[in-house]
Structures are given as C-alpha cells and as structure tokens.
Amino acid sequence: MTITVAIDCMGGDHGPQVTVPAALDFVRDHDDVRVILVGLAETIRLFLGESADQRVSVRHSTEVVAMGESPALALRSKKDSSMRVAVNLVKEGVADACVSAGNTGALMAVSRFVLKMLPGIDRPAICAALPTLTGHTHVLDLGANVDCDPEHLLQFGIMGAALVSAIEHRDRPTVAILNIGEEAIKGNDVVKRAAELLWNSDLNFIGNVEGDGLYKGEAEVIVCDGFVGNVALKASEGLAQLLATFLRQEFKRNLFTRLVALVAMPVLKRFKSRVDHRQYNGASLLGLRGIVVKSHGSADAVAFGCALRRAAEEARSGVLARISERVAQRQPIQETA
Amino acid sequence: MTITVAIDCMGGDHGPQVTVPAALDFVRDHDDVRVILVGLAETIRLFLGESADQRVSVRHSTEVVAMGESPALALRSKKDSSMRVAVNLVKEGVADACVSAGNTGALMAVSRFVLKMLPGIDRPAICAALPTLTGHTHVLDLGANVDCDPEHLLQFGIMGAALVSAIEHRDRPTVAILNIGEEAIKGNDVVKRAAELLWNSDLNFIGNVEGDGLYKGEAEVIVCDGFVGNVALKASEGLAQLLATFLRQEFKRNLFTRLVALVAMPVLKRFKSRVDHRQYNGASLLGLRGIVVKSHGSADAVAFGCALRRAAEEARSGVLARISERVAQRQPIQETA
Numbered sequence: 001m002t003i004t005v006a007i008d009c010m011g012g013d014h015g016p017q018v019t020v021p022a023a024l025d026f027v028r029d030h031d032d033v034r035v036i037l038v039g040l041a042e043t044i045r046l047f048l049g050e051s052a053d054q055r056v057s058v059r060h061s062t063e064v065v066a067m068g069e070s071p072a073l074a075l076r077s078k079k080d081s082s083m084r085v086a087v088n089l090v091k092e093g094v095a096d097a098c099v100s101a102g103n104t105g106a107l108m109a110v111s112r113f114v115l116k117m118l119p120g121i122d123r124p125a126i127c128a129a130l131p132t133l134t135g136h137t138h139v140l141d142l143g144a145n146v147d148c149d150p151e152h153l154l155q156f157g158i159m160g161a162a163l164v165s166a167i168e169h170r171d172r173p174t175v176a177i178l179n180i181g182e183e184a185i186k187g188n189d190v191v192k193r194a195a196e197l198l199w200n201s202d203l204n205f206i207g208n209v210e211g212d213g214l215y216k217g218e219a220e221v222i223v224c225d226g227f228v229g230n231v232a233l234k235a236s237e238g239l240a241q242l243l244a245t246f247l248r249q250e251f252k253r254n255l256f257t258r259l260v261a262l263v264a265m266p267v268l269k270r271f272k273s274r275v276d277h278r279q280y281n282g283a284s285l286l287g288l289r290g291i292v293v294k295s296h297g298s299a300d301a302v303a304f305g306c307a308l309r310r311a312a313e314e315a316r317s318g319v320l321a322r323i324s325e326r327v328a329q330r331q332p333i334q335e336t337a
Numbered sequence: 338m339t340i341t342v343a344i345d346c347m348g349g350d351h352g353p354q355v356t357v358p359a360a361l362d363f364v365r366d367h368d369d370v371r372v373i374l375v376g377l378a379e380t381i382r383l384f385l386g387e388s389a390d391q392r393v394s395v396r397h398s399t400e401v402v403a404m405g406e407s408p409a410l411a412l413r414s415k416k417d418s419s420m421r422v423a424v425n426l427v428k429e430g431v432a433d434a435c436v437s438a439g440n441t442g443a444l445m446a447v448s449r450f451v452l453k454m455l456p457g458i459d460r461p462a463i464c465a466a467l468p469t470l471t472g473h474t475h476v477l478d479l480g481a482n483v484d485c486d487p488e489h490l491l492q493f494g495i496m497g498a499a500l501v502s503a504i505e506h507r508d509r510p511t512v513a514i515l516n517i518g519e520e521a522i523k524g525n526d527v528v529k530r531a532a533e534l535l536w537n538s539d540l541n542f543i544g545n546v547e548g549d550g551l552y553k554g555e556a557e558v559i560v561c562d563g564f565v566g567n568v569a570l571k572a573s574e575g576l577a578q579l580l581a582t583f584l585r586q587e588f589k590r591n592l593f594t595r596l597v598a599l600v601a602m603p604v605l606k607r608f609k610s611r612v613d614h615r616q617y618n619g620a621s622l623l624g625l626r627g628i629v630v631k632s633h634g635s636a637d638a639v640a641f642g643c644a645l646r647r648a649a650e651e652a653r654s655g656v657l658a659r660i661s662e663r664v665a666q667r668q669p670i671q672e673t674a
Contacts, residue, residue, distance in 0.1 A: 231569050
C-alpha cells in the first residue's frame with residue numbers, strides 16, 4: 001500500500017526552501033510514500049532542482065495564507081491557497097494525509113470546513129507528543145479550544161487513546177487528565193466533571209496528573225483544554241530556551257570554559273540530540289474526517305520531516321478508523337454530576 | 338526597625354530539621370530581624386541546640402497540620418497548629434510576617450480566615466518569581482483560584498505591580514496577561530475582558546504574553562488564573578527535572594564521559610547555581626491583611642532561607658501599604674464588555 005501525503009509547501013516561516021528538501025528526503029527514506037507538493041509551481045520547481053522521482057508530483061496553486069492572516073479571511077477568500085488545496089486533496093481521496101507549517105488557526109478553520117468532523121466528535125483537538133523519562137506522552141488539546149466542557153475532554157481522551165493505540169500499537173493506553181494538586185482547590189468544575197465521565201468510560205483512565213506529570217510518563221495520553229495545554233507547551237518551550245541559553249553562556253564565559261566546551265562537545269551533542277525538540281515536531285489535528293498534521297512554523301527540514309513521517313504513520317495505521325471505532329463503542333453516558 | 342518573622346517550624350516535608358537551621362542562618366545573616374519559632378517546643382529545642390541568640394524565640398504549639406490534610410478540617414479542628422499560631426502572631430501584630438512550608442490549601446484557608454482580605458481585594462493570590470534571561474518575572478495566581486473573573490485578574494495585576502514596586506523599587510512595573518497566541522482562538526472570554534479592564538486601569542499594562550513569555554522577561558508582572566498558572570509552573574518544574582536527568586545521564590554514560598564531567602565540573606556547577614530553583618523559593622499570598630509567604634514543601638535550608646528573606650523584604654518595604662494605596666487609587670471601572 002502506498003501512502004500519499006499532500007504538502008502545503010508555501011506554509012511556515014521558510015516555505016519551499018524547507019518543505020521541498022524535506023519532502024525529497026522523506027520520499028528517499030520511505031519506499032511506500034508519494035508526495036504531492038502544493039503551491040506556486042514555479043517556486044517549488046526552483047527548489048526541486050533535477051529531482052525526477054516519480055513519487056513526487058507538483059500541484060499548482062495560486063494563493064498563500066500568510067502566517068498572521070485571520071483564519072476567517074483565509075477560509076472565505078483564499079480558495080486556491082496551497083493550504084486549502086492540500087486539505088482538498090485529502091477530502092477528494094487523492095491524498096491520505098496532508099501536512100502544513102502554516103497558520104494554525106487557518107489550518108484548523110480550513111480543515112474543519114473542508115473535511116468536517118468525524119461522527120460523535122464535536123470539536124477538533126491539537127495533539128502532540130512530549131518527551132518523558134521513558135518515552136513520550138501524547139497531550140491534547142494544545143490550543144484548538146479555549147473553552148471546553150466535560151464531554152469535549154472525554155472525546156479528547158477517546159481520540160488520544162485511539163491515536164496511541166493505532167500508531168504505537170498499544171492495546172489500552174493509559175489516559176489522565178491535567179489538573180492542579182492542592183487539596184482545597186483541586187480542579188475546577190469542568191475538570192472534575194470530565195474526570196467523572198472518564199472514569200465511567202471504557203478508557204484506561206488513571207485520574208489526575210499535575211503539570212510536572214506531563215514530563216514524567218505517568219500516562220500515555222493526557223487531556224486538557226486548549227488554553228491550559230497551549231500555555232503549558234509554550235512555557236516549556238520558553239524554559240528550555242532559557243536553560244539552553246544559560247548553558248551556552250556558561251561554556252562561553254572565558255577561554256578556560258571554551259576549552260572545556262571543546263572537551264565536553266561529544267557529551268553535549270548527545271544531550272542536545274536527545275532533547276532536540278525537532279523530533280517532536282508534528283501535531284495532529286484530531287477529530288476530522290481526514291488526517292491533517294501541523295508542523296511548527298519555524299521548522300527546519302529535519303523537523304518538517306518528522307511531521308511528514310507522523311502524517312504517513314497515521315495514514316498507515318488507520319487512525320481515523322480507530323477513532324470512529326472507539327466512538328461507536330462508547331458506552332451510554334453515565335454522568336453523575 | 339526590626340522585622341519579626343513567625344516561622345511555622347513543623348510544616349513541609351522535613352519540618353524543624355530544615356526550618357530551624359534556616360532560621361538561625363537567617364538571623365545570623367540579617368541584623369534587623371527576629372524570628373519566632375512556632376511548633377512543638379521540645380522538638381524545636383532539639384534542633385536549636387546551644388543557640389542562645391536573643392533574636393530567636395520559641396512559641397510552643399501542640400498541633401501540626403499534615404501535608405495531605407483537608408484545609409477545611411485543618412481550619413476547623415486544629416486551632417493550636419503551628420501554622421495557625423504563626424498566622425495568629427501576624428494578626429496580633431507580634432510578627433510582621435510569617436512563613437510556612439506546610440500544606441498550601443490549609444495555609445491559604447487559615448490565612449484568609451485569620452487575617453481577612455485587604456479592602457478592595459476579593460481573593461488572595463499566590464505570587465512567585467520565575468527566572469528570565471535578564472532577571473525575573475513575578476507571576477500570579479499560581480494556584481489559589483481555579484476560576485477567576487476579569488475583575489479578579491485586574492486585582493492580581495494591581496497586587497503584583499504593588500509588590501514589585503515595593504520590593505524592587507520600580508516605579509511603574511510592566512504588567513501583562515498570560516494568553517494563547519493563535520489568531521482565531523486568541524484567549525477565552527475572561528482573558529479578553531480582563532485585558533480590557535487592565536488597559537483601562539492606570540497600570541503599566543502591555544497586553545498579552547504567551548506561555549514562553551513567562552521566561553522571556555517581557556513583563557515584570559504576569560497575571561493568569563490559578564489553574565493555568567499552577568499548570569505552567571509545574572510543567573516547567575517537570576521539564577527542568579527531565580532535562581537535568583538527561584544531562585546527568587549523558588555525563589555518566591561511560592568512563593570517558595565521566596572524565597569529561599570532572600573537567601566540566603566548574604562550568605556545570607556555575608550553570609547549576611544559576612538555574613538553582615531554590616533561589617526562587619517563597620511564594621507570597623497576596624491580598625491578605627498580613628504578610629504570609631509559602632515555601633515549597635520539599636525546601637531544604639537554603640531554599641527555606643530564601644522564603645524567609647522574601648518575607649522580611651516584604652515587611653521592610655511595606656508591601657501591604659503599597660497594595661492598599663494602589664487599590665484606593667483605582668479608577669472607576671470602565672468595562673466595555
């Protein structure tokens with residue numbers, strides 16, 4: 001079986017100079033994939049160079065959604081944007097998945113409009129993997145929904161568990177809900193009610209985790225509303241950058257520390273490759289009738305390649321069917337609130 | 338002027354074996370402070386040893402609030418707990434501030450009950466400093482309030498600005514609100530309305546920051562609801578621990594890397610001391626008619642000492658008067674929502 005991935009080549013901070021080389025590497029490394037490069041054909045061909053792989057094709061589109069553009073405007077007025085055309089290819093069944101590094105809000109709006117939601121799912125959620133001591137945890141929602149009700153959080157749990165069981169071949173992945181720990185103030189009303197729904201579901205729900213639990217591998221899937229998830233993710237990015245800057249500064253302090261840095265280079269490089277956030281690039285927009293993966297806007301070719309692999313893996317492992325199945329199996333709601 | 342700090346010696350994971358030595362160091366290092374050690378007198382005297390400093394006194398109390406204890410129960414039934422007595426000493430004017438490493442929920446409940454709120458402040462907030470590239474940022478609320486309305490967030494801004502102007506001698510500290518960045522989904526309703534109130538206030542409000550802005554020094558005060566703040570803080574703690582573990586593992590991988598670690602030790606030590614979270618220990622419970630500082634439960638003597646210094650500094654700089662002043666100066670609300 002061949003997996004076809006439609007790529008919005010114009011999205012992201014760097015556009016085709018990152019997306020096209022990443023696509024070529026991706027095709028070279030995987031025998032079972034094809035890519036459709038969507039965007040301004042002339043520009044794409046510039047970066048394609050001599051490449052004549054039959055598994056690479058170009059689909060011309062005339063418009064580009066800008067990074068800061070209003071999603072509503074992008075949806076209404078840019079019907080021939082590279083983003084829209086890439087999502088359309090999924091809708092038409094020409095592609096099995098699409099990947100974009102463009103404007104998240106616009107990608108969400110376009111995907112939702114074009115693909116529609118899966119039956120039984122009310123809202124899409126952004127899901128990505130975070131590193132832990134022993135592997136990684138899938139967290140959702142990371143920013144699609146600023147206000148969620150308990151039912152939405154339950155649906156996120158169902159989708160996250162389906163994703164993990166599909167791509168990681170886990171039978172009953174553990175699911176937790178992000179909460180705060182102090183006794184008196186344990187959670188707000190929505191989180192408490194969502195936890196009840198999750199306990200009463202057939203998910204392998206294990207209860208609350210606190211913020212630090214995101215990085216402890218306490219659960220394979222952690223659900224939260226998009227506001228909290230987005231802040232936690234970005235706070236982590238900010239702290240990681242701060243620590244990296246401090247470490248660099250200390251090794252650059254003087255001649256002695258620079259020499260130490262030379263000696264320590266192999267160790268520091270291994271550390272760096274281990275915590276390289278690029279390997280976690282690629283967030284799934286779950287809940288849609290099609291596979292859409294969002295790359296970080298600032299992704300380089302290595303990072304964008306990770307997003308492409310994630311999209312292909314989701315298509316290969318039948319994530320959509322798995323989610324639909326799980327939704328269909330849902331027990332009747334037994335909310336006790 | 339002498340500052341008297343009442344110390345709940347029984348609170349925290351380690352109790353008097355941490356709190357008493359930290360108190361002695363604190364008194365030794367600061368000529369203008371006195372401490373009242375509150376708790377089981379016999380146990381405290383065990384750790385006091387030969388110390389006969391006239392600025393150290395012991396106040397016996399018979400009960401202890403356990404770390405996992407229900408705040409409501411602690412409030413109702415433990416009227417002679419070390420925590421309660423320490424807060425009482427502030428209420429009675431015997432102490433200028435108190436510090437506890439005990440159960441946050443209980444400390445909040447007891448402080449609120451005993452001390453009451455400052456006029457014009459509806460709810461207490463937990464405020465602590467986070468490191469940035471250029472210094473640090475004060476963030477509140479970090480977990481006292483799981484649901485806030487816009488007026489509460491405005492009050493957090495007023496209190497945070499008063500705190501920073503008092504202890505850091507800043508005239509008009511910058512204030513921002515924590516938000517998420519995507520265009521379509523920029524903030525929930527509460528955050529949007531709070532931002533309007535903040536723009537219309539006489540604070541030096543600069544608008545939104547995203548999660549990574551917590552560590553970028555974009556504002557001197559950042560406000561958020563306690564659920565989001567708590568998750569962001571703990572997620573950061575979790576990530577920092579994960580990175581430290583990875584770094585340690587890489588330096589312990591084999592004989593060569595262990596030798597490298599020896600060579601790199603001075604640099605790594607400087608890095609470690611620079612990012613040492615203990616120096617940020619001590620969160621202020623703002624909004625009360627008295628100064629209460631919460632130490633991390635797992636604090637060692639160094640960390641607990643930082644919390645003691647914070648409490649003394651707040652008393653010295655007249656934070657309470659500053660908050661009351663700012664509240665009194667408030668312009669009439671011009672909410673446009």
